[in-house]
Amino acid sequence: MATAPPKTAVKKKRGKSLFRTINDWLHLWLGLVSGIIVFIVSITGCIYAFQKEISSVTQPYQFVQVEAKPYLSPSALKKIAEQHQFGDKAGKPGSVINAVQYPGTGKAAIATYRDKQTGYMMVYLNPYSGQVLKAKALEKDFFRIVLIGHFNLWLPREVGQPIVCWATLIFIVLLITGLVMWWPKNLRKANVDKSFKIKWKATFKRVNYDLHNVLGFYTLIGAFIIAVTGIYFGFKWVPKSIYWVASGGKTMPERRGAMLSDTTAIPAQKALYSAEDSIWSKLSHEYSNTGSLSIQFAQKKSDAISASYNPEQETFYKNHTRLFDRYTLKEIQGQTLYNKSYEQGSGADKLVRMDYDIHVGAIGGIAGKIIAFLISLVCASLPVTGFIIWWGKKRKKPKAKPVAKATVA
Known part of the structure; x- marks a missing residue:
C-alpha cells in the first residue's frame, strides 16, 4: 500500500520587501545604462590625477x-611672442597675445591666445631673456585630450557634458542603492566577513562579487564626494544649492563675470610703460614676487585689465582675480567669487571655491591625489564587476525541482 511521504516542518522563506525589490531593480538597470560612461569618466580621472607631476618630467x-x-615685462614678452607666432601680422586683429602668466620662480612665462584653427595656444618663454622655448596647441596635449574625455566623452561640449553629468548623477543614486543592498541583515561573523572582507582564495565568481561589494563600501564616501564635486561643473543648481545650504540661505555670487573700465571716454595715453606693465609691477611688489601672477590684456577700449594671483602651486582655490581701469589704473571691485581674496570670503565662498581641488584630491597634497586616484580606480572597476555579476546570474541555469518519491509499505 502506498503512503504519502511524512510531512516535515518547512520554514517559509521570507521574500524581499517592496522597497528592496525596487532598490535592487534600480541598482541593476541604472548600472547597466550608465556603466560604460562611469567607466570612461573614472578611468580618465585616474589618468589625469597626476597630470602636474607627470608633465613636470615630460615637459x-x-x-x-x-x-x-x-x-621682462608683460608687454615685452607679449611683443616677442607675437613676433614669433605671427611675424609681419603681429599686433593686427586676430594676431594678438591675450595674456601673459608668470607661474613662479624657476618656471617659464606663458603667453596665451586663441587661434581659430588650433584653439588655445601657449607660448613658453624664458622670463629673463624672452627666448621662446616652446609653442604648443593645448588641444593636442595628451592630458588635455584625457580631460576632454573626462568632461565631454570626446563629443561636442553641448552633447557630451550633459551625458557625463546625468551619468554621474545616476552613479550617486547607484552608491545609495548599493549601500542598501550591501547592508548586512545581522552582525553574525559570517555576514561580517562577507560584507567587510574579500575572500581571495574563493572562486573567481566569489572574488568578483566581493570586489564589487566590499571595495564599493570602503570607497563609498570618497566616491560620493568626487561625484558631487564633479556634477558641480555641469549642473548650475549644484553649486547654488551647496552655497545656499552652507551660507544659511544666501544666493551665490557668479563664478565668472566681466567688468568694464569706468572711464572709457578718456583716450589712451602714450607712456613709457603700458598700463598692463604698471599693474604687473605694482602687484609684483605687493606679492613680493611669490606665487603665480597672470596679466590679461585689455583688448577693447571698454575692457578692464584683469590680474590673477595664486599663492599656491598645486591648488586653485586661493586664486584672486583683481580688475583695474585701463586708463586710470584705479582698481575696480568685481562681483564674482574670485574677485576677493580667499581669506576675505565667507565659509560658503571658501567651500565652493575649493570644489575643484577637492574633486581632484589636490586639497590634501600628494596624499590626497593618491587617495583620489585609488577611489577613481575602484569607481572604474564597479561597472565591470557589476556587469560580470549580472551576466553570471543571467546565464545561470535554474535548478530542477526534486521529485518526491512515494514509499511502499
Missing part, C-alpha cells in the same frame, strides 16, 4: 634656470 620647457635679474 622640461616649463622650467628655466633662476637668474639674478628681473623678469
Whole structure:
C-alpha cells in the first residue's frame, strides 16, 4: 500500500520587501545604462590625477634656470611672442597675445591666445631673456585630450557634458542603492566577513562579487564626494544649492563675470610703460614676487585689465582675480567669487571655491591625489564587476525541482 511521504516542518522563506525589490531593480538597470560612461569618466580621472607631476618630467620647457635679474615685462614678452607666432601680422586683429602668466620662480612665462584653427595656444618663454622655448596647441596635449574625455566623452561640449553629468548623477543614486543592498541583515561573523572582507582564495565568481561589494563600501564616501564635486561643473543648481545650504540661505555670487573700465571716454595715453606693465609691477611688489601672477590684456577700449594671483602651486582655490581701469589704473571691485581674496570670503565662498581641488584630491597634497586616484580606480572597476555579476546570474541555469518519491509499505 502506498503512503504519502511524512510531512516535515518547512520554514517559509521570507521574500524581499517592496522597497528592496525596487532598490535592487534600480541598482541593476541604472548600472547597466550608465556603466560604460562611469567607466570612461573614472578611468580618465585616474589618468589625469597626476597630470602636474607627470608633465613636470615630460615637459622640461616649463622650467628655466633662476637668474639674478628681473623678469621682462608683460608687454615685452607679449611683443616677442607675437613676433614669433605671427611675424609681419603681429599686433593686427586676430594676431594678438591675450595674456601673459608668470607661474613662479624657476618656471617659464606663458603667453596665451586663441587661434581659430588650433584653439588655445601657449607660448613658453624664458622670463629673463624672452627666448621662446616652446609653442604648443593645448588641444593636442595628451592630458588635455584625457580631460576632454573626462568632461565631454570626446563629443561636442553641448552633447557630451550633459551625458557625463546625468551619468554621474545616476552613479550617486547607484552608491545609495548599493549601500542598501550591501547592508548586512545581522552582525553574525559570517555576514561580517562577507560584507567587510574579500575572500581571495574563493572562486573567481566569489572574488568578483566581493570586489564589487566590499571595495564599493570602503570607497563609498570618497566616491560620493568626487561625484558631487564633479556634477558641480555641469549642473548650475549644484553649486547654488551647496552655497545656499552652507551660507544659511544666501544666493551665490557668479563664478565668472566681466567688468568694464569706468572711464572709457578718456583716450589712451602714450607712456613709457603700458598700463598692463604698471599693474604687473605694482602687484609684483605687493606679492613680493611669490606665487603665480597672470596679466590679461585689455583688448577693447571698454575692457578692464584683469590680474590673477595664486599663492599656491598645486591648488586653485586661493586664486584672486583683481580688475583695474585701463586708463586710470584705479582698481575696480568685481562681483564674482574670485574677485576677493580667499581669506576675505565667507565659509560658503571658501567651500565652493575649493570644489575643484577637492574633486581632484589636490586639497590634501600628494596624499590626497593618491587617495583620489585609488577611489577613481575602484569607481572604474564597479561597472565591470557589476556587469560580470549580472551576466553570471543571467546565464545561470535554474535548478530542477526534486521529485518526491512515494514509499511502499
